Amino acid sequence: SQQGEEDPQALSIQEGENATMNCSYKTSINNLQWYRQNSGRGLVHLILIRSNEREKHSGRLRVTLDTSKKSSSLLITASRAADTASYFCATDGKGGGNKLTFGTGTQLKVEL
Amino acid sequence: DAGVTQSPTHLIKTRGQHVTLRCSPISGHKSVSWYQQVLGQGPQFIFQYYEKEERGRGNFPDRFSARQFPNYSSELNVNALLLGDSALYLCASSLPGTGVSSPLHFGNGTRLTVT
Numbered sequence: 031s032q033q034g035e036e037d038p039q040a041l042s043i044q045e046g047e048n049a050t051m052n053c054s055y056k057t058s059i060n061n062l063q064w065y066r067q068n069s070g071r072g073l074v075h076l077i078l079i080r081s082n083e084r085e086k087h088s089g090r091l092r093v094t095l096d097t098s099k100k101s102s103s104l105l106i107t108a109s110r111a112a113d114t115a116s117y118f119c120a121t122d123g124k125g126g127g128n129k130l131t132f133g134t135g136t137q138l139k140v141e142l
Numbered sequence: 143d144a145g146v147t148q149s150p151t152h153l154i155k156t157r158g159q160h161v162t163l164r165c166s167p168i169s170g171h172k173s174v175s176w177y178q179q180v181l182g183q184g185p186q187f188i189f190q191y192y193e194k195e196e197r198g199r200g201n202f203p204d205r206f207s208a209r210q211f212p213n214y215s216s217e218l219n220v221n222a223l224l225l226g227d228s229a230l231y232l233c234a235s236s237l238p239g240t241g242v243s244s245p246l247h248f249g250n251g252t253r254l255t256v257t
Binding site: 060061063065070071072073074075078085118120122128129130131132133135 | 145166174175177183184185186187190196200207230234236243244245246247248249250251253
């Protein structure tokens with residue numbers, strides 16, 4: 031079953047704009063990760079945020095985590111056409127390990 | 143360094159047949175996980191293996207099995223294929239095996255079509 035729900039399901043923006051996508055989850059976590067998937071290919075890890083962190087940056091990416099609301103957001107600043115992909119959040123359980131539960135994904139399209 | 147490699151890339155099978163999918167992890171990675179991704183959905187966890195032992199299993203029937211070899215490569219086997227098994231099967235490797243979640247490195251997957 032899918033633990034998380036991404037919102038929106040699809041997002042279309044112009045190059046240079048910012049893209050924000052949200053993720054909600056249901057159970058307690060150790061950490062939350064964001065992954066990108068280009069059409070039909072494997073997932074690429076973007077960023078990991080631990081449950082005791084509230085915000086994390088990596089290049090043009092900014093992730094926030096609100097454990098009280100069981101939600102996270104991913105902000106991509108100054109988007110580029112190459113950012114076009116599906117984005118997934120993934121959570122582990124309190125037991126840790128590599129059993130990740132992925133959300134349903136946000137399809138981002140960045141147009142020139 | 144080579145990434146996670148999976149073979150074959152595409153496969154077409156008939157209902158009731160058996161399939162074996164293969165995965166080679168990144169050199170030095172001892173943990174391998176398998177995920178199933180049905181079109182339009184996020185990946186779902188099938189198995190994790192670490193040091194050749196099963197360390198986690200998702201909500202999949204016994205038709206699904208896996209193993210890890212001494213060189214840390216892995217095989218996923220699915221028996222008695224159903225139409226609903228059609229999906230992208232993803233293998234991922236990571237350094238730590240248990241207790242701590244870490245970034246997963248995914249292969250490009252095997253696209254299985256069951257007719």
